[in-house]
Amino acid sequence: MSTTIADIRKEYKLQTLSEKDVLQDPFAQFNKWWQEAINAGIDEVNAMTLATASADGMPDARIVLLKGVSEKGFAFYTNYNSAKGQQLLENPRATLVFFWKELERQIRISGLVSLTPDKMSDDYFNSRPEGSRIGAWASPQSEPIESREWLEANEEKIRQEFTGKTIPRPEHWGGYVVKPVRMEFWQGRPSRLHDRFLYSLQNTGSWTIERLAP
Numbered sequence: 326m327s328t329t330i331a332d333i334r335k336e337y338k339l340q341t342l343s344e345k346d347v348l349q350d351p352f353a354q355f356n357k358w359w360q361e362a363i364n365a366g367i368d369e370v371n372a373m374t375l376a377t378a379s380a381d382g383m384p385d386a387r388i389v390l391l392k393g394v395s396e397k398g399f400a401f402y403t404n405y406n407s408a409k410g411q412q413l414l415e416n417p418r419a420t421l422v423f424f425w426k427e428l429e430r431q432i433r434i435s436g437l438v439s440l441t442p443d444k445m446s447d448d449y450f451n452s453r454p455e456g457s458r459i460g461a462w463a464s465p466q467s468e469p470i471e472s473r474e475w476l477e478a479n480e481e482k483i484r485q486e487f488t489g490k491t492i493p494r495p496e497h498w499g500g501y502v503v504k505p506v507r508m509e510f511w512q513g514r515p516s517r518l519h520d521r522f523l524y525s526l527q528n529t530g531s532w533t534i535e536r537l538a539p
Contacts, residue, residue, distance in 0.1 A: 337513025342520035380415035404466035429513030441500030
């Protein structure tokens with residue numbers, strides 16, 4: 326049976342989120358939901374949308390993987406010369422979005438972006454599988470290439486160059502940290518009357534919490 330796009334919908338009714346449920350610290354709230362997502366066995370639980378904008382305001386978005394979280398922020402790794410790397414150089418602000426449909430939950434994190442320390446990038450790069458380390462050298466991410474065959478030939482060339490050697494982290498590859506100024510937690514509810522709580526960072530370093538209309 327065919328279904329028109331406008332007719333596709335789901336009624337959210339698994340859980341609730343109330344004022345008595347939300348923790349005072351947004352990182353603690355994130356960690357609570359993160360552990361519940363881990364316990365639920367969500368596939369690629371660390372997949373998140375990374376939204377950026379260039380200097381002229383053109384927005385862009387793609388899926389990346391969360392690779393670390395602390396009070397300093399949310400970390401991911403990529404090619405600095407990629408489209409997102411160039412956009413973050415021009416406009417070091419970003420929003421991250423997690424959508425865990427199995428729990429009917431969404432988290433939005435907006436903040437300022439900075440590079441991770443070199444040692445942190447080195448440590449993570451060295452923990453990656455060999456193929457991923459070679460790929461970081463072989464792929465000129467976001468640049469036009471002539472064919473798949475060219476990419477595979479370049480990968481093999483890099484592989485031969487590093488045979489029997491330690492594969493160092495390329496200078497053009499490393500991590501970013503998004504330090505939040507806003508974090509929103511969204512719990513799906515029936516009739517689209519969802520629960521939404523927004524944490525906003527104040528100049529004092531404290532966080533305010535507000536319930537938002539769905």
